[in-house]
Amino acid sequence: MRxxxxxxxxLFYACALLLAVVVFSxxxxxxxPGDIAETIAGESGGASAEVMAEIRRSxxxxxxxxxxxxxxxxxxxxxxxxxxFYFNLPVADLILExxxxxxxxxxxALVLAILVGTLFGVIAAQKPNGMFSHFITILALxxxxxxxxxxxxxxxVLFVAMLEIMPLSGLVDPLTEKGTWLWYLDVAHxxxxxxxxxxxxxxxxxxRLARASMMDILGSDFIRTARAKGLxxxxxxxxxxxxxxxxxxxxxxGLQFSHLFxxxxxxxxxxxxxxLGTLAFESILRGDTPTIMGILFxxxxxxxxxxxxxxxxxxIIDPRIRMSRTA
Amino acid sequence: MAELEQTPAxxxxxxxxxxxxxxxxxxxxxxxxxxxxxxxFLVFLLIVASALLAPVLxxxxxxxxxxxxxxPPGADGFILGTDALGRDLFVSIVYxxxxxxxxxxxxxxxxxxxxxTIGALAGYYRGWVDEILMRVTEFFQVLPxxxxxxxxxxxxxxxxxxxxxxxxxxxxxGVARLARAEFxxxxxxxxxxxxxxxxxxxxxxxxxxILPNALPPLIVNAAxxxxxxxxxxxxxxxxxxxxxxxxxWGKLIGDNRDFLLDYPWMVTFPGVAIFLTVLAMSxxxxxxxxxxxxxxxxx
Numbered sequence: 001m002r003x004x005x006x007x008x009x010x011l012f013y014a015c016a017l018l019l020a021v022v023v024f025s026x027x028x029x030x031x032x033p034g035d036i037a038e039t040i041a042g043e044s045g046g047a048s049a050e051v052m053a054e055i056r057r058s059x060x061x062x063x064x065x066x067x068x069x070x071x072x073x074x075x076x077x078x079x080x081x082x083x084x085f086y087f088n089l090p091v092a093d094l095i096l097e098x099x100x101x102x103x104x105x106x107x108x109a110l111v112l113a114i115l116v117g118t119l120f121g122v123i124a125a126q127k128p129n130g131m132f133s134h135f136i137t138i139l140a141l142x143x144x145x146x147x148x149x150x151x152x153x154x155x156x157v158l159f160v161a162m163l164e165i166m167p168l169s170g171l172v173d174p175l176t177e178k179g180t181w182l183w184y185l186d187v188a189h190x191x192x193x194x195x196x197x198x199x200x201x202x203x204x205x206x207x208r209l210a211r212a213s214m215m216d217i218l219g220s221d222f223i224r225t226a227r228a229k230g231l232x233x234x235x236x237x238x239x240x241x242x243x244x245x246x247x248x249x250x251x252x253x254g255l256q257f258s259h260l261f262x263x264x265x266x267x268x269x270x271x272x273x274x275x276l277g278t279l280a281f282e283s284i285l286r287g288d289t290p291t292i293m294g295i296l297f298x299x300x301x302x303x304x305x306x307x308x309x310x311x312x313x314x315x316i317i318d319p320r321i322r323m324s325r326t327a
Numbered sequence: 328m329a330e331l332e333q334t335p336a337x338x339x340x341x342x343x344x345x346x347x348x349x350x351x352x353x354x355x356x357x358x359x360x361x362x363x364x365x366x367x368f369l370v371f372l373l374i375v376a377s378a379l380l381a382p383v384l385x386x387x388x389x390x391x392x393x394x395x396x397x398x399p400p401g402a403d404g405f406i407l408g409t410d411a412l413g414r415d416l417f418v419s420i421v422y423x424x425x426x427x428x429x430x431x432x433x434x435x436x437x438x439x440x441x442x443x444t445i446g447a448l449a450g451y452y453r454g455w456v457d458e459i460l461m462r463v464t465e466f467f468q469v470l471p472x473x474x475x476x477x478x479x480x481x482x483x484x485x486x487x488x489x490x491x492x493x494x495x496x497x498x499x500x501g502v503a504r505l506a507r508a509e510f511x512x513x514x515x516x517x518x519x520x521x522x523x524x525x526x527x528x529x530x531x532x533x534x535x536x537i538l539p540n541a542l543p544p545l546i547v548n549a550a551x552x553x554x555x556x557x558x559x560x561x562x563x564x565x566x567x568x569x570x571x572x573x574x575x576w577g578k579l580i581g582d583n584r585d586f587l588l589d590y591p592w593m594v595t596f597p598g599v600a601i602f603l604t605v606l607a608m609s610x611x612x613x614x615x616x617x618x619x620x621x622x623x624x625x626x
Contacts, residue, residue, distance in 0.1 A: 017465065020466055021470065028478070028479075028482070029482070141610070142602075142606070144554070145554065145603075145609055146598075146601075146605075147558050147561045147562065147605075149562065149565055150594070150601065153584070153587055154595070154598070156588070157587065157588070157591045168588075258468060258469060258470065258471045259472065262472050262474060263473075265471070265473055266565070269566065270584075284478060284481045285481070287481075292478060295474070296474065296475070299474060300470055303469045304469055307469075
């Protein structure tokens with residue numbers, strides 16, 4: 001029952017936040033110097049005064065500002081994110097078309113970073129001053145300091161130019177027939193380098209974090225008790241301690257999701273990955289305001305949903321948080 | 328309880344006198360024990376010096392076309408070779424450090440200013456002030472920072488100032504949370520109550536009583552903030568969302584990325600420059616952290 005009220009409360013906050021994002025992005029993008037109608041007309045090669053007036057009328061640009069804002073908010077609530085100036089297609093459709101590749105990239109990178117990072121951390125914590133521990137410290141420093149696009153380029157030089165075993169860019173070879181197992185295999189092949197470049201940063205951070213929290217926990221009373229009552233080392237480490245060591249990793253991963261999304265924008269442009277990141281980048285260059293607003297709204301929504309999920313996830317991992325009202 | 332009575336009284340006279348040093352001297356000693364941190368500091372000094380002295384040390388403009396393009400490193404007297412336009416890569420990298428450091432530094436300053444102000448007010452006043460400021464913080468955490476920075480830069484003119492402001496506006500949330508936690512902790516301590524009891528105003532308590540005591544974690548964080556701001560600047564200028572008339576490391580990579588497969592050094596070297604600078608900042612951060620928290624050093 002308590003969990004239920006917490007979820008309701010979170011949902012309410014989430015909706016309020018989303019509303020704020022919609023209003024904010026609309027106001028921000030209305031500050032664009034220059035006439036939006038001219039941008040639209042420019043895409044179709046200039047226009048006379050009558051056509052300009054027609055454009056203003058059909059896009060609602062002749063209305064007072066607050067009417068435009070309220071109209072936009074109302075439309076967003078119904079799932080209508082407006083019409084792209086450049087593609088002349090509904091923004092919602094554009095986004096839905098691109099969201100799959102982005103989520104595939106981001107979620108794979110995140111899951112990989114959490115799993116491998118935690119595993120590295122746990123292994124390192126067994127010997128706090130061993131070789132592997134030092135390796136992780138260095139990996140964390142390097143992972144933090146290397147710009148993500150540079151890591152990607154170095155990996156391209158290694159895997160594409162020198163070893164010649166990885167494709168350079170794109171989601172899939174266009175010649176592969178869609179839906180066959182070869183197609184999935186080819187996507188995985190194309191996914192390898194982007195995921196590797198994106199997850200390196202986070203993997204390094206998480207392994208350091210997991211190492212620290214694991215060392216903390218291995219020194220605590222309940223672990224000593226478990227060992228004293230005769231449980232094997234392996235079982236204590238992987239069953240009792242691991243559960244607790246994962247919590248800070250999940251917490252940080254949840255908080256960093258919006259950063260991961262940022263990284264995806266860069267990685268997608270490097271690998272010409274047909275996702276939201278490339279769409280966002282290209283729309284910004286084109287001045288395609290409705291698409292930019294739509295992507296800001298959509299990415300905020302994904303981050304909020306993801307935060308809700310992590311919140312639930314560590315309530316499941318840690319019963320202590322489950323009982324307390326605030327996390 | 329019986330054991331307590333049996334413990335011998337402490338022999339104060341036998342205790343050697345402890346030499347007390349100025350906290351700053353102690354801090355310097357602790358910092359200088361960390362070799363990696365010293366190395367980081369030296370690298371940082373070197374980069375700052377080369378940025379400041381660039382016009383004195385090197386004649387010529389980073390945008391000058393001086394030789395045939397794609398000349399490999401070391402050939403024809405160009406240490407790092409030339410890039411796709413025939414510009415001297417070494418000159419470009421030395422000059423590039425100026426924009427990168429200036430924007431990184433200014434953006435980090437703005438990040439800390441906004442974050443510290445919001446965090447201090449939220450942590451000190453609590454209640455509805457805290458509630459509102461934290462909602463604002465959450466709002467900025469939900470928007471992908473790089474995406475928002477890109478939008479900001481493209482909306483306003485792509486100048487170095489805009490880039491620095493955009494980075495500052497999107498990245499202060501972490502500092503705000505840290506400052507808030509510190510202020511909430513310290514405001515409950517005795518000396519803050521003492522200050523209040525002698526009639527100090529809120530303003531004085533925030534900036535003169537609590538802030539100096541909240542500084543250590545904030546200073547450690549500042550080193551990392553500079554590193555992150557530099558990475559941000561690099562990403563924006565790599566994407567072409569920065570001043571096209573100013574050379575910077577990210578721009579250099581962006582300009583030469585199409586020739587990556589055949590001439591990898593043109594992308595590698597500017598990246599090494601970014602990497603080393605940010606690495607230096609994080610080593611400095613680690614060193615500061617160790618020096619401020621002697622207890623952690625055993626780990």
